[in-house]
Every structure is written in C-alpha cells, then in structure tokens.
Amino acid sequence: MSVSLRTPSLSDSREFLAAVERSRRLHHPWLEAPSDAKAYRAYCERIGRADNQGFLIIENGGGLVGYATIGNIVRGRFQSAYLGFGAFEPFAGRGLMGAGVRLVLNEAFGSLDLHRVEANVQPQNERSVSLVRALGFRLEGHSPRYLFIDGGWRDHDRFAITREEWGR
Numbered sequence: 171m172s173v174s175l176r177t178p179s180l181s182d183s184r185e186f187l188a189a190v191e192r193s194r195r196l197h198h199p200w201l202e203a204p205s206d207a208k209a210y211r212a213y214c215e216r217i218g219r220a221d222n223q224g225f226l227i228i229e230n231g232g233g234l235v236g237y238a239t240i241g242n243i244v245r246g247r248f249q250s251a252y253l254g255f256g257a258f259e260p261f262a263g264r265g266l267m268g269a270g271v272r273l274v275l276n277e278a279f280g281s282l283d284l285h286r287v288e289a290n291v292q293p294q295n296e297r298s299v300s301l302v303r304a305l306g307f308r309l310e311g312h313s314p315r316y317l318f319i320d321g322g323w324r325d326h327d328r329f330a331i332t333r334e335e336w337g338r
Contacts, residue, residue, distance in 0.1 A: 172229075172230045172269065173227050173228060173229055173230060173235055173266050173269045173270045173273065174227075174228050174230055174273070175225045175226065175227060175228070175270065175273050175274065175277070176225070176226050176228055177217075177224060177225065177226070178213070178214055178217060178224045178225070178226050178237065179214065180210075180211065180214055182226060182234075183207055183210050183211075185233075185234055186204070186210055186226070186234065186237070187204075187205065187206065187207070187210060189233075189234045189258040189259075190203045190204065190205050190258070191205070192258065192259045192260075193256070193257070193258045193259045193262070196257065196258075196259055196262055197256060198320065199292075199319065199320040199324075200292055200295045200298065200319070201254075201256050201319065202319060202320065203237070203256050216241075217239060217241075220243070221241070221242060221243045221244075222239060222240070222241045222242070222243065223239070223240045223241075223243070223277070223282060224237065224238070224239050224240075225237065225238045225239070225240075225270075225273075225274050225277070227266070227267065227270030227271075227273075227274075229261060229266055232261075233258075233261070234258055234261075235257065235258060235261040235266045235267060235270055236255060236256055236257040236258050236261065236262075236266075236267050236270060237255065237256055237258075238253065238254065238255040238256075238270065238271055238274045239252075239253070239254045239255070240252070240253060240274065240277070240278050240282060240284070240287070241253075241254060243282070243284070248285075248286075249283065249284050249285035249286065250284060250285060250286040250287070250288065251278065251282075251284055251286075251287055251288070252287070252288050252289070252290070253271070253274070253275075253278070253287050253288065253289040253302075254289075255267065255271055255274075255289075255298075255301075257297075262297070263297070267301060268301050268304060268305065271301065271305060272305060275287065275305065275331070275336060279333045279336050279337075284333070285332055285333050286330055286331070286332045286333075287330065287331055287332075288310075288328060288329065288330045289302045289307055289328075289329045289330070290313065290316060290317065290326040290327070290328055290329070291326060291327055291329060292319075292324050292325065292326055292327075293312075293325065293326070293327050299327070302329045303329075305331070306331050306335055306336065307329035307330060307331045308329065308330060308331065308335070309327055309328070309329055310328045310329065310330050311327070311328045312325065312326075312327055312328070313325065313326045313327075313328055
C-alpha cells in the first residue's frame with residue numbers, strides 16, 4: 171500500500187479528531203495531538219504561517235495514517251526546522267508512517283528548501299526512535315527536560331539529518 175500527503179484544513183477536523191480519539195493509548199505518554207475543535211483550529215492556523223508546514227498522511231484508497239509538521243522553520247543561513255509526527259490507529263506498525271514521513275522529508279529538502287531537519291524523540295519511544303533512525307537521522311545528543319508533555323518535562327534525544335545526508 172502507498173501513501174500520499176495533503177495539507178490539513180478545517181474540513182478535516184471531524185476525521186482528524188476521531189483518529190486522535192482512537193489513538194489515545196498509542197500516543198500516551200509520547201505526544202499530545204490536537205484533541206478538540208479549538209485545538210485543531212489552532213493547529214491549522216499555526217501551519218498556515220510561513221514558519222510551519224503541516225501534512226496529513228493518507229493511505230491511498232484508505233484512511234488517515236497520521237500527521238506530520240515541519241515547524242519553527244528558520245530561513246537565512248540556518249535553513250532549518252523541526253519535524254514532529256504522530257501515527258493513528260489502526261495504521262500504526264504497518265510501515266505507512268515511515269513512507270509518509272519520507273514524503274514529508276522530500277518536501278522539506280525539496281520545495282521548502284531546507285538544509286537541516288531535527289527530530290526530538292523521548293528515548294523510551296522505541297517506535298519513533300526506530301522510524302527516525304530508519305530514515306537516516308543521526309543521534310546528536312540528549313536534552314534533559316526538553317518538552318512539557320503529559321504533565322511533566324520529558325527528556326528527549328535529539329536526531330538530525332541534512333540535505334546532503336538525505337537519500338543516500
């Protein structure tokens with residue numbers, strides 16, 4: 171099966187929020203996806219800015235596999251951004267999210283003209299660590315108490331990939 175990307179819009183709210191609800195156990199304690207109409211609207215507004223780009227990952231002929239964001243895009247000499255992503259049930263664990271994030275990185279290093287993409291992952295989140303490693307990200311370091319998730323400051327491992335490393 172293959173996947174494609176589409177830009178999230180307000181018309182996707184019902185499908186997105188249903189997928190988040192279905193995936194609560196999968197996401198906990200790793201991420202907090204927009205889980206109500208107000209939060210989803212704020213997400214759509216955020217990805218509509220020049221410094222953020224959002225993607226829905228769609229199984230061709232199927233449903234919503236997950237979502238990804240290229241965020242905090244910094245231009246100029248840096249040309250860098252952060253990658254965030256989350257899979258949805260029942261598609262997790264089937265390789266579709268990896269295929270989708272690969273398409274997102276093609277966009278990041280292609281039309282978005284970035285040089286570097288960083289992904290920060292909680293070390294115990296084995297699925298996400300495996301995904302970024304499989305895509306060629308290299309471990310750059312450990313960031314204690316990096317993000318506030320699930321009621322506390324969580325340590326993250328910092329992975330990155332550059333345009334030169336992408337697609338080797």
